[in-house]
Amino acid sequence: KLTEGRSERTSGTLRLTNMGELKMEKKGDAELAKITSDIDALKEEAAQPGKLTEVIEKMLAHEKTYRLQADFAATPRFCVAILDVLHTAGDWKGINEHIVLLTKRRAQLKQAVGALVKRAMSFIDLAPSLAVKTELIETLNTVTSGKIFVEVEKARLTRALAKIKEEAGKTSEAAEIMQEVAVETYGALSKHEKLFFIEEQVRLCLDKKDFIRAQILSRKINPRSFDEIVKADKKAAVEAARKAGEDVRQMDLDAAAAMSIEEKAKAEKAKNANVDHAEGYFELTDPTIPPVAQLKLNYYNLMIRFHGNEGDYLEMCRCYRNVMACEVVVGDVAKWTPSMKKAVWFVVLSANGPMQQDLLHQIASDPKLNDLPLHKQLTKQFTTKEIIHWDTLAEAFASEMASETEIFGGEKGDTRKEDLRQRVIEHNLLVVGAYYKNVTLVRLGELLCLDSVETEKRLSDLVCSKKVSAKIDRPGGVVSFNPDSRGADWLLNQWVGKIDKLLDVLDKSNHLIHKEAMAHKVSLE
Numbered sequence: 107k108l109t110e111g112r113s114e115r116t117s118g119t120l121r122l123t124n125m126g127e128l129k130m131e132k133k134g135d136a137e138l139a140k141i142t143s144d145i146d147a148l149k150e151e152a153a154q155p156g157k158l159t160e161v162i163e164k165m166l167a168h169e170k171t172y173r174l175q176a177d178f179a180a181t182p183r184f185c186v187a188i189l190d191v192l193h194t195a196g197d198w199k200g201i202n203e204h205i206v207l208l209t210k211r212r213a214q215l216k217q218a219v220g221a222l223v224k225r226a227m228s229f230i231d232l233a234p235s236l237a238v239k240t241e242l243i244e245t246l247n248t249v250t251s252g253k254i255f256v257e258v259e260k261a262r263l264t265r266a267l268a269k270i271k272e273e274a275g276k277t278s279e280a281a282e283i284m285q286e287v288a289v290e291t292y293g294a295l296s297k298h299e300k301l302f303f304i305e306e307q308v309r310l311c312l313d314k315k316d317f318i319r320a321q322i323l324s325r326k327i328n329p330r331s332f333d334e335i336v337k338a339d340k341k342a343a344v345e346a347a348r349k350a351g352e353d354v355r356q357m358d359l360d361a362a363a364a365m366s367i368e369e370k371a372k373a374e375k376a377k378n379a380n381v382d383h384a385e386g387y388f389e390l391t392d393p394t395i396p397p398v399a400q401l402k403l404n405y406y407n408l409m410i411r412f413h414g415n416e417g418d419y420l421e422m423c424r425c426y427r428n429v430m431a432c433e434v435v436v437g438d439v440a441k442w443t444p445s446m447k448k449a450v451w452f453v454v455l456s457a458n459g460p461m462q463q464d465l466l467h468q469i470a471s472d473p474k475l476n477d478l479p480l481h482k483q484l485t486k487q488f489t490t491k492e493i494i495h496w497d498t499l500a501e502a503f504a505s506e507m508a509s510e511t512e513i514f515g516g517e518k519g520d521t522r523k524e525d526l527r528q529r530v531i532e533h534n535l536l537v538v539g540a541y542y543k544n545v546t547l548v549r550l551g552e553l554l555c556l557d558s559v560e561t562e563k564r565l566s567d568l569v570c571s572k573k574v575s576a577k578i579d580r581p582g583g584v585v586s587f588n589p590d591s592r593g594a595d596w597l598l599n600q601w602v603g604k605i606d607k608l609l610d611v612l613d614k615s616n617h618l619i620h621k622e623a624m625a626h627k628v629s630l631e
Contacts, residue, residue: 182221281310332402423452
């Protein structure tokens with residue numbers, strides 16, 4: 107009934123006030139208790155033999171009545187009750203049919219769909235067989251597609267279905283299922299769970315040898331996100347402790363010590379802001395997901411697999427250095443020692459360049475390398491301007507290379523051994539170029555332990571890559587090194603600089619001439 111100035115108070119429905127606006131009313135405890143008792147009575151009736159179909163029809167009739175009244179309290183309860191009755195009866199086919207039926211009904215409420223999906227997800231682990239479990243997940247995947255209010259459930263269902271396919275040996279199919287979800291666009295999903303989902307996408311792409319898509323997906327993860335999540339969790343813990351009345355002064359100091367200058371300035375600015383911005387709503391992270399520290403370690407291990415396929419030794423070295431900095435590894439000598447050894451080998455295998463030299467010297471100065479004398483000797487040889495004899499190096503590190511089966515074993519083992527020999531020759535040529543201006547090709551071959559043909563080939567490769575500036579006099583058999591020589595880019599820049607300077611001089615001269623002409627009233631025509 108409409109009264110003057112307000113509508114009659116009803117429960118859980120939308121009523122039209124005399125001003126023409128819709129008003130949401132909440133149910134009282136008595137009304138909720140009546141609905142609950144009605145549902146319990148129907149469940150007891152469904153337990154009787156031959157009454158299941160009749161009870162389901164009654165429940166559907168109640169659901170329709172409350173749904174058309176837009177009753178957001180009673181409608182979800184009856185939808186969930188229908189599934190409970192079917193589950194008690196063991197009718198898994200009926201569960202799938204009624205999930206589709208209830209979600210597609212006219213004017214179905216979002217609250218009802220959400221409650222329905224969540225209750226059905228609780229039945230997944232109770233399925234009597236894998237086929238029933240898979241069918242239930244696929245049904246839920248279908249009804250959640252395109253519904254933003256159940257996007258969290260959609261992501262988790264997709265992950266569960268992909269896991270089933272992967273365990274069945276269908277890696278390609280599992281990867282395709284995971285790629286259907288652009289989880290980075292899901293606003294209600296926590297950042298922690300998003301990172302895990304994307305890592306799973308990358309892992310499955312690597313497993314099926316789709317390295318291009320794995321690279322595209324890996325770029326969605328910012329490595330800084332792991333530290334940001336940890337800081338956000340610490341901040342939330344401080345706030346929770348403060349609300350509980352605990353002493354949080356030391357916690358505040360620890361949090362402030364971990365913040366950089368930019369982060370402190372940003373936090374202070376947000377604190378002094380006149381407007382409090384909403385942080386947004388996030389569902390609780392799935393408890394089965396590994397902690398952030400483990401996700402960080404998993405991410406770098408995935409990147410090592412990807413860069414290993416590409417043969418990018420420098421990036422692999424960086425990944426192993428980041429693995430050593432992970433919380434899971436940094437305090438355990440048994441865990442960081444293998445990563446340190448691999449970092450040394452991969453920085454040595456990397457082609458010579460400014461970035462490689464910088465990383466090589468960083469590793470050589472790392473105190474942890476003192477516990478690995480053999481690897482410290484290896485870095486010392488490559489950071490010292492002295493010729494390295496390949497035969498001596500191969501003999502000294504033969505046992506260590508044999509133990510590193512992940513680097514020098516398998517299909518790529520021989521290729522990496524040849525790359526190491528190439529790095530030794532490259533180092534020796536750079537050393538010779540630093541000490542010699544002219545040297546015969548025969549003498550250069552003796553220093554490099556190579557014949558003249560291979561010596562010329564290796565030197566030509568370095569000259570073409572602009573790592574060494576040299577000329578070969580083939581009739582005379584002489585190699586001329588020119589360490590002071592600069593490339594065409596340098597010469598062009600010098601020429602541009604001189605032209606700019608000349609134009610500046612001409613401009614100033616022109617200005618002074620006009621000034622003198624005006625002072626002495628002399629015409630320049």
